[in-house]
Amino acid sequence: MNLVGNVFFAVMAVLSLLGAVGTVSARNPIRSAVGLLLTIVGIAGLFLRLNAQFMGAIQLIVYAGAVVVLFVFVVMLLGPDASKVPSGPPKGWAARAFAGVLMAFFALGAGFLVFRARENLWLFTPVSPQHGSVELVGRELFTKALVPFELTTALLIVAVVGAIAVARAHGDQKAKAKPERLAPQKLFHGPLHPRDAGHPLVKERA
Amino acid sequence: MQTLGLAVEHYVILAGVIFTLGSIGFLVRRNVLVQLMCIELMLNSVNLLLVAFNRVYPANMAGQIFAFFIIAVAAAEAAVGLAIVLAFYRLKGTVMSDEGDSLKL
Numbered sequence: 001m002n003l004v005g006n007v008f009f010a011v012m013a014v015l016s017l018l019g020a021v022g023t024v025s026a027r028n029p030i031r032s033a034v035g036l037l038l039t040i041v042g043i044a045g046l047f048l049r050l051n052a053q054f055m056g057a058i059q060l061i062v063y064a065g066a067v068v069v070l071f072v073f074v075v076m077l078l079g080p081d082a083s084k085v086p087s088g089p090p091k092g093w094a095a096r097a098f099a100g101v102l103m104a105f106f107a108l109g110a111g112f113l114v115f116r117a118r119e120n121l122w123l124f125t126p127v128s129p130q131h132g133s134v135e136l137v138g139r140e141l142f143t144k145a146l147v148p149f150e151l152t153t154a155l156l157i158v159a160v161v162g163a164i165a166v167a168r169a170h171g172d173q174k175a176k177a178k179p180e181r182l183a184p185q186k187l188f189h190g191p192l193h194p195r196d197a198g199h200p201l202v203k204e205r206a
Numbered sequence: 207m208q209t210l211g212l213a214v215e216h217y218v219i220l221a222g223v224i225f226t227l228g229s230i231g232f233l234v235r236r237n238v239l240v241q242l243m244c245i246e247l248m249l250n251s252v253n254l255l256l257v258a259f260n261r262v263y264p265a266n267m268a269g270q271i272f273a274f275f276i277i278a279v280a281a282a283e284a285a286v287g288l289a290i291v292l293a294f295y296r297l298k299g300t301v302m303s304d305e306g307d308s309l310k311l
Contacts, residue, residue: 009212013220020224020247024231029239036243039224043250046217050261055253055270062277063250067284071243074288078295082239084302091304100230107226114218121213127264140267141274152278159282167289169296 009049016042029082033071040064052132217258224251238294238301242287249280 015038022035040063047056075082130136141149228247235241253273260269291301298305 006212009216013216016220016224017227020227023240023243023247024227024235026240029237029243032240032243036246039247039250043254046220046254047257049212050217050257052257052260052270055257055273058274058277059253062281063246067246067281070284070288071239074239074291077292078239078301081295081299082237082301084300096233100233103229103233104226107222111219111222114215121215122262123213124261127261131261131264132267132270137267137270137274140271145271145275148275152275155282156278159285163285163289166286167292 005049009046012042012045012049014042015039016046027083027085029075030072033068033075036071037064037068040068050132051127051129054132054134054137214258214262217254221251221255221258224248224254236302236304238291238303238306239288241303242284242291245287246280246284249276252276 019035019038019040019042023032023039024035026032026035040059044056044059044064047053047059225248228244228251231244231247232241235244253276256269256273256276258269260267260273263269294306295301297308
């Protein structure tokens with residue numbers, strides 16, 4: 001069991017790392033989205049390894065099912081402009097590279113400190129099979145975390161309304177303007193009613 | 207055989223590497239879409255860390271509850287961020303973050 005679990009951890013970790021590298025390095029945004037999907041699936045597998053079944057399901061539903069699809073839709077809306085690479089060096093590339101190196105340095109230092117923090121590795125102890133189940137997380141969510149949970153609904157509503165308001169095309173002024181009213185003679189070349197057949201509206205000059 | 211078992215440190219290292227990749231991608235890439243994806247990477251790594259530490263302290267579910275709320279906030283952030291990307295594209299005709307200098311004097 002331990003060996004199988006370790007192999008599962010290794011596979012999922014490699015999957016998520018490959019996805020992260022692909023997200024960062026891909027030229028085409030659609031490939032970045034696929035890399036993000038790979039990372040999300042890998043992290044969902046790691047959640048399963050950590051006895052967090054509910055979180056794994058939520059991860060797959062919300063991230064892989066909604067967020068990545070949203071990204072792919074935006075890439076589709078933008079078309080080839082989404083992957084257009086401008087010519088010339090980026091502005092402030094030295095500062096960006098320096099900040100990236102600094103970030104990597106801090107992360108590696110933090111990892112080193114984590115390994116030095118204890119004498120031995122902080123091994124996982126067995127937990128009850130109920131740990132991370134829907135029942136336990138739901139009970140916690142609806143008792144201790146009820147107010148934040150309800151506030152989340154307000155957040156999501158505001159986000160949806162804001163997203164629609166921001167992304168809506170602002171060409172609706174033109175659509176609302178009333179069309180210029182044309183005289184019936186200009187709208188219709190033929191007779192307005194069958195009884196007028198043979199009697200043209202605009203009398204030809206004799 | 208004790209050293210073969212999984213420890214929190216493995217998850218900490220993995221989450222740190224994913225977070226670093228996300229932050230470097232956010233800093234280096236110029237495509238706003240890819241930058242948003244890198245933000246999602248960072249949020250995911252933090253979620254992984256929270257759930258891993260919840261596994262160490264199984265007395266309550268605080269870590270998983272936090273990760274749950276982070277997922278909700280990340281979904282809202284992605285929706286609003288992509289709407290802003292669309293508005294930006296309509297304004298500038300590109301999705302490169304270099305072009306977003308309208309507030310510059």
